[in-house]
Amino acid sequence: MPVMVLDKLANAPGGLRRLLRGADTSVVLGLIAGAFATLLGTAVLVAAFVWPPAPSTSAAAGSPPSAAGHPGGSAQHIPSASVTASPSRSTKPTPGTSTSSGSRTAAPVPLTARFTKGADGGLAGYQATVAITNPGTAPVSGWTVTLTLPRSTLNVTDVDGATVTRDGAVWTFIPVSTTAQVAAGRQVTVSFRVSGAALLDATPTGCAIDGRPCQGVG
Numbered sequence: 462m463p464v465m466v467l468d469k470l471a472n473a474p475g476g477l478r479r480l481l482r483g484a485d486t487s488v489v490l491g492l493i494a495g496a497f498a499t500l501l502g503t504a505v506l507v508a509a510f511v512w513p514p515a516p517s518t519s520a521a522a523g524s525p526p527s528a529a530g531h532p533g534g535s536a537q538h539i540p541s542a543s544v545t546a547s548p549s550r551s552t553k554p555t556p557g558t559s560t561s562s563g564s565r566t567a568a569p570v571p572l573t574a575r576f577t578k579g580a581d582g583g584l585a586g587y588q589a590t591v592a593i594t595n596p597g598t599a600p601v602s603g604w605t606v607t608l609t610l611p612r613s614t615l616n617v618t619d620v621d622g623a624t625v626t627r628d629g630a631v632w633t634f635i636p637v638s639t640t641a642q643v644a645a646g647r648q649v650t651v652s653f654r655v656s657g658a659a660l661l662d663a664t665p666t667g668c669a670i671d672g673r674p675c676q677g678v679g
Contacts (some may be wrong), residue, residue, distance in 0.1 A: 474491070559652040572604055572643060574670035576596070578639035586615075586656040586663065593670060594648040602642045606634040606651065615657035620625025622651040631667075 568580040572593055579588030591608070595601050608617070613630040640649040657663055668675035 506593070567597065567599040569599050569601045570595070571673060572596075572601055572670055573673075574606060574668065575581045576608070576665060576668045576675050578664065578677075581628075583585045584659060586654055588652070588654055589665075591668070591675065592648050593640070593643060595643040595645055600642055600644050604641075604643070605671055606635065606638055606670050607667070608632045608665050609666065610655065611662055612657070615655055615663055617653050618656050619654040620647045620651065621653070622649060623653075625653070631635050644663040 572595055574594070575592050577592065579590065591606055593604060593606070606623070608631070610617075610630045610632065615630070617625055617627070617632045620634070620677045622640045623636055626633050626663075634651055636649070636651075640651065643649055653666075655663055665678050668678040
């Protein structure tokens with residue numbers, strides 16, 4: 462570089478060349494050194510302002526960026542939750558019932574009864590019947606009818622469709638084989654005769670089937 466500066470000065474216009482010829486060599490070298498230092502300093506300043514700073518290499522090359530929401534933390538892979546369908550529970554049918562609605566057994570409905578007083582038999586008494594009806598959709602097996610007469614001196618005779626026992630003025634009727642089961646929507650009939658002084662009041666004061674009141678009495 463100093464040699465190139467000297468060449469340029471040597472080729473300068475006449476006045477400058479005469480000055481260089483008449484000047485001492487040490488002075489000329491000092492001027493050249495000062496000019497070179499000035500040029501070098503200027504170049505350093507220009508490089509500092511014009512050229513951008515080099516990117517920082519402190520971070521390890523290839524390291525993944527920190528996870529969002531966790532400054533400085535490493536990115537984490539969160540696997541998506543897998544949904545496992547739970548096995549369907551088997552429903553056990555209740556004993557005595559069917560799983561098919563079409564074959565389900567209907568629950569029995571309580572029986573009903575009606576007392577009917579027949580034609581008077583004069584002083585000897587009168588005929589009577591108790592009709593037992595099943596209003597449900599399933600057959601009913603077994604029943605008990607109790608009949609209470611106004612006096613214990615009255616008797617029940619000629620019973621058909623049941624067997625009868627007495628306890629004072631209360632008479633209890635139990636079905637026989639032909640009347641024990643009452644089909645759905647059907648009825649069975651028990652007939653009998655009340656014997657005694659029919660001129661006095663001989664109409665029953667109470668009647669019940671399986672503990673529930675009968676119709677036609679009271």
